[in-house]
Amino acid sequence: MSKVEFNKETGPREVFCGLTSIVWLHRRMPDAFFLVVGSRTCAHLIQSAAGVMIFAEPRFGTAILEEKDLAGLADAHEELDRVVNDLIARRPEIKTLFLVGSCPSEVIKLDLATVAEKLNKRFLGQVRFVNYSGSGIETTFTQGEDGALKALIPLMESSNEQKLLLVGTLANNVEDRFKKIFRNLGISNIESFPPRQSTKLPKIGKNTKVLLTQPYLSDTVRDLKHRGCEIISAPFPLGIEGSTKWFLAAAKAFKIRELKVHEIITPLIKRAELALDSHKEILKGKRLFLLPESQLEISLARFLHNECEMDLIEVGTPYLNKDLMKEEINLLPDNTKIVEGQHVEKQLDRVRKSNPDLVVCGMGLANPLEAEGISTKWSIEMVFSPIHGIDQAADLAGLFSKPLKRNQILTSKTLVTH
Amino acid sequence: MELTLWTYEGPPHVGAMRIASSMKDIHYVLHAPQGDTYADLLFTMIERRGQRPPVTYTTFQARDLGGDTAELVKKNIKEAVERFKPKTLLVGESCTAELIQDQPGALAKGMGFDMPIVNLELPAYSKKENWGASETFYQLTRTLLKEKVSSSDKINPLRWRELGRRPKVNILGPSLLGFRCRDDVIEIQRILSEQGIDTNVVAPLGASPDDIERLIDAEINICLYQEIAEASCEWLKRNFGMEYTNTIPIGIKNTIEFINEVHKKLDLPLTNKEELENKSKLPWYSKSVDSNYLTGKRVFIFGDGTHAIAAAKIAKEELGFEVVGLGTYSREMARQVRATAKDLNVEALITNNYLEVEDAMKKAAPELVLGTQMERHSAKRLGIPCSVISTPMHVQDVPARYSPQMGWEGANVIFDDWVHPLMMGLEEHLIDMFKHDFEFVDGHQSHLGHTATNTNNILNSDEKKEKNSKEGIIWTESGRAELTKVPFFVRGKVKTNTEKYAILRGIPEISDETLYDAKAYFS
Numbered sequence: 001m002s003k004v005e006f007n008k009e010t011g012p013r014e015v016f017c018g019l020t021s022i023v024w025l026h027r028r029m030p031d032a033f034f035l036v037v038g039s040r041t042c043a044h045l046i047q048s049a050a051g052v053m054i055f056a057e058p059r060f061g062t063a064i065l066e067e068k069d070l071a072g073l074a075d076a077h078e079e080l081d082r083v084v085n086d087l088i089a090r091r092p093e094i095k096t097l098f099l100v101g102s103c104p105s106e107v108i109k110l111d112l113a114t115v116a117e118k119l120n121k122r123f124l125g126q127v128r129f130v131n132y133s134g135s136g137i138e139t140t141f142t143q144g145e146d147g148a149l150k151a152l153i154p155l156m157e158s159s160n161e162q163k164l165l166l167v168g169t170l171a172n173n174v175e176d177r178f179k180k181i182f183r184n185l186g187i188s189n190i191e192s193f194p195p196r197q198s199t200k201l202p203k204i205g206k207n208t209k210v211l212l213t214q215p216y217l218s219d220t221v222r223d224l225k226h227r228g229c230e231i232i233s234a235p236f237p238l239g240i241e242g243s244t245k246w247f248l249a250a251a252k253a254f255k256i257r258e259l260k261v262h263e264i265i266t267p268l269i270k271r272a273e274l275a276l277d278s279h280k281e282i283l284k285g286k287r288l289f290l291l292p293e294s295q296l297e298i299s300l301a302r303f304l305h306n307e308c309e310m311d312l313i314e315v316g317t318p319y320l321n322k323d324l325m326k327e328e329i330n331l332l333p334d335n336t337k338i339v340e341g342q343h344v345e346k347q348l349d350r351v352r353k354s355n356p357d358l359v360v361c362g363m364g365l366a367n368p369l370e371a372e373g374i375s376t377k378w379s380i381e382m383v384f385s386p387i388h389g390i391d392q393a394a395d396l397a398g399l400f401s402k403p404l405k406r407n408q409i410l411t412s413k414t415l416v417t418h
Numbered sequence: 419m420e421l422t423l424w425t426y427e428g429p430p431h432v433g434a435m436r437i438a439s440s441m442k443d444i445h446y447v448l449h450a451p452q453g454d455t456y457a458d459l460l461f462t463m464i465e466r467r468g469q470r471p472p473v474t475y476t477t478f479q480a481r482d483l484g485g486d487t488a489e490l491v492k493k494n495i496k497e498a499v500e501r502f503k504p505k506t507l508l509v510g511e512s513c514t515a516e517l518i519q520d521q522p523g524a525l526a527k528g529m530g531f532d533m534p535i536v537n538l539e540l541p542a543y544s545k546k547e548n549w550g551a552s553e554t555f556y557q558l559t560r561t562l563l564k565e566k567v568s569s570s571d572k573i574n575p576l577r578w579r580e581l582g583r584r585p586k587v588n589i590l591g592p593s594l595l596g597f598r599c600r601d602d603v604i605e606i607q608r609i610l611s612e613q614g615i616d617t618n619v620v621a622p623l624g625a626s627p628d629d630i631e632r633l634i635d636a637e638i639n640i641c642l643y644q645e646i647a648e649a650s651c652e653w654l655k656r657n658f659g660m661e662y663t664n665t666i667p668i669g670i671k672n673t674i675e676f677i678n679e680v681h682k683k684l685d686l687p688l689t690n691k692e693e694l695e696n697k698s699k700l701p702w703y704s705k706s707v708d709s710n711y712l713t714g715k716r717v718f719i720f721g722d723g724t725h726a727i728a729a730a731k732i733a734k735e736e737l738g739f740e741v742v743g744l745g746t747y748s749r750e751m752a753r754q755v756r757a758t759a760k761d762l763n764v765e766a767l768i769t770n771n772y773l774e775v776e777d778a779m780k781k782a783a784p785e786l787v788l789g790t791q792m793e794r795h796s797a798k799r800l801g802i803p804c805s806v807i808s809t810p811m812h813v814q815d816v817p818a819r820y821s822p823q824m825g826w827e828g829a830n831v832i833f834d835d836w837v838h839p840l841m842m843g844l845e846e847h848l849i850d851m852f853k854h855d856f857e858f859v860d861g862h863q864s865h866l867g868h869t870a871t872n873t874n875n876i877l878n879s880d881e882k883k884e885k886n887s888k889e890g891i892i893w894t895e896s897g898r899a900e901l902t903k904v905p906f907f908v909r910g911k912v913k914t915n916t917e918k919y920a921i922l923r924g925i926p927e928i929s930d931e932t933l934y935d936a937k938a939y940f941s
Binding site for chain 1: 420423425428432452453454456457460463468470474478480494497512514518541543546773
């Protein structure tokens with residue numbers, strides 16, 4: 001392991017909670033509905049994070065707790081029952097309904113598991129109910145997906161069939177590319193979790209080899225292990241290096257010769273390197289500060305340093321699972337400063353003091369930093385854009401080079417911003 | 419429990435944030451879990467603010483709940499005060515913190531600070547954003563001025579004469595994330611200044627706690643947005659005798675009425691109405707012949723109370739539209755909206771459910787929708803032109819150019835913004851004349867071509883659905899053929915009216931003749 005410097009920090013945070021992940025999960029599984037049991041704040045958060053719903057009726061909503069629900073718990077269960085009935089009557093096409101716990105529902109200890117169990121009996125054969133928590137007191141941003149996937153595992157049937165299981169939401173086009181490459185490598189049985197249809201869950205068992213596409217799935221990994229799945233240890237498929245090692249790790253698990261992998265991906269690598277060059281020119285030698293949010297920060301830091309030659313000032317991460325991130329941390333340059341957790345004020349002091357060329361941060365902080373003359377990239381874009389794989393390496397680099405390029409074009413530094 | 423897919427208003431603490439972020443030298447410590455910081459992006463992204471909202475989130479986690487969250491509150495208050503040195507501190511809680519009852523306001527007051535502390539109790543499970551903003555502004559005003567209550571005589575609105583200066587007023591209510599507040603303030607100040615009236619304080623937008631303490635240097639208050647400022651205006655009236663205005667100066671008539679109301683309260687001579695009317699181009703533009711085609715255009719209005727009521731009046735009296743729907747999500751203003759709707763012979767829609775609004779919109783078959791950003795989306799789906807007149811809004815509703823809603827320039831902006839989505843008069847006339855030309859593409863809609871296809875799709879899909887409607891009405895070949903000859907922009911209305919007529923008369927099959935019968939019946 002490289003000599004990475006680990007630090008921890010606590011204090012006020014500027015991050016999304018796990019509910020935010022509904023924004024991409026509901027798109028991945030269009031036959032599912034996400035019902036948050038929470039407050040007006042939860043409803044407002046999701047619609048603000050998602051921008052404006054441009055479709056007639058979104059496949060997510062909030063059962064907003066009101067004063068009378070807080071008075072007695074039995075009441076709240078009945079009320080939730082009523083809301084679910086209304087919802088299913090209105091949207092008969094829903095196949096899976098996720099009951100999503102929130103900060104207030106956790107604090108009042110609303111037992112969504114029992115509710116889900118009862119509803120499962122009543123709507124047997126029509127709608128399946130699962131529950132998980134996306135609350136901010138327990139989860140950060142992308143961790144919501146971890147909860148949702150973990151909740152689906154008990155519904156997955158067992159099978160000893162040999163297969164490669166890609167775990168973590170991917171953009172559909174990226175998923176298709178990956179599957180094609182794996183088939184070319186000679187792995188024919190490939191499935192994805194979450195699937196594109198909530199009812200078509202992959203079967204799993206001791207011959208399932210799990211390859212993670214996203215670094216935020218600690219609990220899902222643990223439960224998949226319990227079901228006998230083998231977890232392939234690899235860095236994450238961001239950038240050429242990460243993706244190459246990711247393919248190699250999968251090939252090794254399937255006893256495919258390394259040479260074969262190189263044979264297939266070398267042309268892709270050559271093409272990607274060519275595409276990466278123009279971005280590298282802009283990013284090279286530039287100093288990068290990553291604030292914690294999406295949990296992709298460590299993989300991004302590795303890519304931006306190793307392949308784009310950026311200098312890393314500080315790599316923030318909301319939480320650190322050293323086991324899951326082992327392969328990534330090994331690839332980081334010596335003396336990388338990783339900071340787990342956040343004290344947003346102190347961290348911003350360090351940002352200003354270190355005079356970075358680019359800061360990766362949340363949307364709440366981006367414009368204020370720009371107003372101080374610091375270029376930024378919002379982290380939420382990483383979870384909405386197809387950035388995985390060798391073919392996407394240049395696009396990924398482009399997300400970071402664009403603000404710098406723009407900064408070169410627009411030279412005025414002292415702007416009145418209100 | 420209320421099923422909500424999308425909400426017009428955020429929780430009340432977001433209203434408090436709007437007040438805090440609008441002002442200077444204020445800091446808000448919010449007892450809240452991780453994730454509630456999402457609200458920052460409303461200000462930094464929608465309003466493109468270059469500063470973070472002055473808010474410290476205590477960020478408690480599940481593991482803190484068993485321990486001492488009160489200590490966490492105190493630690494955050496201490497750090498925030500040291501770092502930001504506010505002149506006034508707001509302390510409150512979001513929905514989750516309300517449940518754990520740490521009483522952060524009381525804790526803050528026990529910490530021995532010199533500055534005024536406002537303890538905000540905003541019930542998250544029964545109230546919403548605008549109420550929270552109003553309550554925060556009221557509590558802040560009260561906290562900063564309550565010591566001056568007993569020592570002050572009631573303010574005589576005519577005292578400016580004795581003092582030998584121009585009369586002074588406060589402009590209360592404009593805030594961040596309000597609709598075009600920044601520009602409304604400039605416009606209103608300009609109008610008042612032309613009338614020889616000075617602005618004492620604008621609050622909360624741009625004000626500091628010191629400015630709030632100076633509110634009583636003015637003779638009267640201008641209540642610019644009732645949703646935010648009425649409670650404070652009422653308190654200032656009760657305790658200092660300060661009169662406040664009720665007229666919202668949106669539209670020509672209301673702006674003139676507003677000026678006269680201010681003059682009356684300050685005992686200034688009333689102004690010449692004709693001279694005032696010519697300060698905006700709206701009256702002449704509306705009278706010019708090209709605007710003939712605006713007559714009777716069916717308009718559907720939904721928004722906050724202030725903007726919806728004003729829009730209804732302008733639509734009917736200043737542009738000659740027909741208001742076919744009026745509603746608001748502001749329950750606080752439901753009574754006034756209902757009264758306005760009654761005058762217009764429509765039933766007011768008071769709801770927080772945008773799908774109900776969309777349904778009502780569909781039924782009313784309007785030619786123009788005036789609403790929030792959500793109505794813009796609904797109208798787009800239905801292929802109806804739309805202009806945004808109220809929050810909640812999108813980043814594009816915070817334009818770079820000067821574009822108030824209030825006063826003379828506001829009326830100009832409104833004329834342009836409402837009329838542009840429609841077809842221009844001459845253009846509409848020509849399209850109607852040439853619609854049977856073989857080159858004419860059905861659904862051609864001049865510069866708005868893209869929405870036309872939507873219109874047809876909606877009508878077609880509606881037709882399919884309604885073929886087997888429960889009334890069992892059938893459109894015959896001749897009826898259908900005649901319907902396609904009707905200009906597309908009124909086809910929906912003609913179709914609805916004809917069916918209505920058929921049901922009324924018990925006619926099972928609609929022929930071309932039925933269409934004409936219905937036309938005669940409804941004209």
